[in-house]
Amino acid sequence: MVVFADVKKEDMKKLKTLKFIPEAPKTMYETIRYKKGGVVAILYESGKLLLQGKEESVEKVAIQLGRKHIGELKEAEKFRRETGTIIGSDESLKGDTFGGLVVAAVKADKKMRDQLKEIGVADSKTLSDNEIVTMAEKIRKIVPCEVKSILPEEYNKNGKVTLMLNKLHFQCAQYLQPGKHVVDQYPGCNIGDIRETKAESKYIEVAAASVLARDAALKQFNYLSMLAKFPIPKGSTHVKLALHELKERGLDFNKFVKTSFRNVEEFL
Secondary structure, eight states: OEEEESOOGGGGGGGGGGTOEEEOOSSTTEEEEEEETTEEEEEETTSOEEEESOHHHHHHHHHHHHHTTOSEEOOOOOOOOOOSOEEEEEEESTTOSBSOEEEEEEEEOHHHHHHHHHTTOOOGGGSOHHHHHHHHHHHHHHSOEEEEEEOHHHHHHHOOHHHHHHHHHHHHHHHHOSSEEEEEOOTTOOOSSEEETTGGGTOHHHHHHHHHHHHHHHHHHHHHHHHHTSOOOOSSSSOHHHHHHHHHTTOOGGGTBOTTSHHHHHHO
16 A cells, blocks of 8 residues: 555546546545556545555556655555464554543454455554545455444443453454454553554554554544534543533533543543
């Protein structure tokens, strides 16, 4: 997968000179889609141009587009060459004030890894929310996966986040066994055959798991927003107004936020 940023619609006309053929967009988030041989070029509303397909073919096209000065070339995702069956797991919502906790795991063999690369799987932090939703749908069609999603009320009842993470990562991996379990390491992590920091940028299974975890987290935000009847904010930096809104509406904090977070304790 190769990504070009800040690409304009008129820039895409240059792909026709490389004998790319227009195709109908397949999702509501795509602006333009072109195809040539085994390479698909997708322009998203955000101005991000994604090249998908076999690594050698994609790299060749990326060089050609670079010469035509189409947007800004971003570094391609380089995952480790793996053998055998790998289970990768990652979490989301750990640092968000609102929402509970999500852990996802993905299992893949060589054939599935090649398919994940072809659809452009990348660390969830490099994708927009719209791209996450689309990518998650594609991942679920390719690989066995498991997602555990805990709402704030259950999170607050269990208390210790490290114990919850260890339990959820273990349960997700166990559901998909057999396979070598790779975990995106966190403080206190004591499960998995391989524990690595930033594993989502090294193992494609962990990157795919990070996408599924973020997709489940977005579903939590949507559910909590519907419950609260106002948009629930992500992260922990700009949440004070939302905390005030919860209080003014007389809503139970236990059902919306992590009550053990310092900013929540100070507010209460």
